[in-house]
Amino acid sequence: MGQAGRMVHDRLNHHAERMRGLLSITLLIGCVSATPAMADEGPDWTPCAADPRQECATVEVPRDYHRGEKITLAISRIRTAKPETRRGVLLLIPGGPGNSGLYRPLTHGMRLPREVLDRYDLVGFDPRGVGRSTPITCGLTGDDAHPRHLQAWPGPGGDITANVARAKRVAQACTRNELVRHITTRNEARDIDQIRRALGERKLSYWGVSYGTYVGAVYSTMFPDRVDRVVLDSSDDPDPRRVAYGWVNNFAIGVEDRFPDFAAWAAARASTYGLGDTPAAVRQTYLEMAEQVPDLRAYMFQGLYTDATFPLMAEYMRAARAGDPLPSIPLPPPDQYQNLYAVLNATGCNDVAWPRSINRYAAAVAIDRLKYPLTGGMPQNITACAFWPYPPAEPATRIAPSHKVLMIQNRRDPSTPYSAALKMREALKAPMVSVDAGGHGAYFANGNTCGNDAVTAFLVHGTRVSKDC
Template sequence: MRRLLSITLLVGCVSATPAMADNGPDWAPCAGDQRQECATIEVPLDYRGDGRIRLAISRIRTAKPETRRGVLLLIPGGPGNSGLYRPLTHGMRLPREVLDRYDLVGFDPRGVGQSTPITCGLTGDDAHPRNFQAWPGPGGDITANIARAERVAKACTRDPLVRHITTRNEARDIDQIRRALGERKLSYWGVSYGTYVGAVYSTMFPDRVDRVVLDSSDDPDPRRVAYGWVNNFAIGAEDRFPDFAAWAAQRANTYGLGDTPAAVRQTYLELAETQPDVRAYLFQALYADTTFPLMAEFMRAARAGDPLPTIPVPPPDQYQNTYSVLIATGCNDVAWPRSVSTYAKAVARDRLEYPLTAGMPQNITACAFWPYPPAEPATRVKPSPKVLMIQNLRDPATPYSAGLKMREALTAPLVSVNAGGHGAYFANGNACGNEAVTAFLVHGTRVSKDC
């Protein structure tokens, strides 16, 4: 779930105009950064009932309207990440030939940021980012996790909007954005959890898609979805950790973590037994090579008993909002196991098979105590002739093996990138992969390729 579970530090953008005009959104410069325009539209709270909620949307129009193909919607990951500033933070990285052909459009999904938000209102240690993932206690003990999961489930179901936070509703919201923009079809670039949203949209509205890029996908198995995505973290960590271990071994004189990858791995495993936060921080550090130095310094300081470097975390309100939407989406999309013993046994097995993650991917979460059944069955993703996938070979959050399951469901061409980290296209991939996706967005060239 956090390709899904990554906590992205994005600043909110507020529209100066809260309503949608009859002929489309009422755009105005975004508060705080006028390089984008912002607006607000209304969508149904419940697509089978009553009520309305707001969605915050943003755009940067192409500077060359004569070459404009349409809209490129940027679907954020999470669940729970903001996408309102994505036209600036991600879209403006793209090459000029893409920017000349598309208006870049971002949005905060329902429940997130400047859209009608939700929060679980967690307090105390339950609200600490270290508990974003359910790391077991010493020896694999999950007693504290059980109590926390039950508290979180109770706290997160107080807001009536929570019941309506689902992937299928986000896909429906995207179609409302398409209508508000006056577009017959949408092109979009979904990253991480956004790939699943994009695959669900193309399944629900196949005649309304143009060119679709799915970047860093996970297994769309409708029997498991988010439950399976969390389980896959164990595989992703094993795929990716050798990159960090090799990097740290080359800098043994600086960090003292070991002069071979095997020695670095052993240092990590020993340290993690006595410094539990090391596990949580290391998993986040695997998302990009740029975070390797901070993680290595954290491990060095923890091992030496020196003051620990500061690990960046989101502001409390943003963290609470992200976590709330993450929990709501995962629990509403599919039924999770209810038996505590099921999780305890799975954690014990996982600790042996995947020691880097120590049972976390199989541990109990709030979804075990969620009081609602799924509102509707999860989507069985259907093949689409409009999709191009791109996937790094060593992704900690959405492992390559799981991405192959998405390719199988979509029967889509896949650009396989020999790189590590989460997010490929103009992120943690390489020039070859970037060029392949750009050619698709600009010219419609859709081919499988090893990069």
């Protein structure tokens, strides 16, 4: 999906985070009904080791919701400084699948305006299998472990031979761990409800970004009475027949929507980078280079997540053309990438059955390369899910309408395109704030003041409107 920008301190951090969470796809969840049982006592909170501004704790949840064995989830919080105005909890649901959310109360929550912080305790968590929540790994070795393979980029001319072999190896490696079978979106929604219960909250508000929007929509469908105020930021098509398979396909549309922003930016700086003096010329330069420069497409895809990485990508292209040393591209550490990639595959492959025919993928790649040349066939390419040995344990969720949701969406999002978000809006029957901006993530990320104000008004006052910003 869904699925990371994500250079100098903030820019490097933002880009690396986007890279870790591609498919992008990131949310929060509103929880609780009028009658659910409350936990007898809350979590045992202590200062987080990495940053004492947050408190950390753990919550036990079922490994398999049909059996009794438990796994541990890591959670965190920053309590409101004004308890007298507190409305409840704002849960920050990370994207990915596979992104850590334990420190999102600091990295994302503390960007929020004071009127939001006065009303909510900010709560973060690592989803099952991620970070400090009983983490998993596929134990990949050699080139298979390189982050360039987060997406399945075809070889020269669209050849998928290497992708087929790698997909088989990854599927075999990732399914050695039994927990992998229980990493699904529906189980993450169930885990969130266990977090709600442990916090002693009857209802939750949440802010989900990218894949987190789907988690949030699934939660509101499974537990509609446990939801307070829900913000879904950068959504994709929730079609239960396709889910993650469809999100990957949609990358082709998202990049076509977004690349003109980079092309216009680079054309305005032709004297600096020499990539072309018109957007069309920059596009042509990119297409010519993409067939010759290894990893350019993979790095550019990530570079489109935020305007802040445009200079890095333009310099990478300039240096590659000139034969100069290439600038360093921020990548997640190997252990973190292995964890991300394992959860990404587990979630995507367990939620829905993917096509199995190698010939089908090869034909789809050839067509996609002609229709969407910027992404070179990647969105239709074969992945480990084609060789996944386990069928989905339960059907994917058909999202139900909710009057508790406000959506916000950039019009030129490379990972979760605007046209796909309209499908989520149709399913939820929810109002959506449409932001005239590019990049992945809108609310206090790559959006604008108008969009930020609309979401803030909803979280603070419950004002829920559709508008163009």
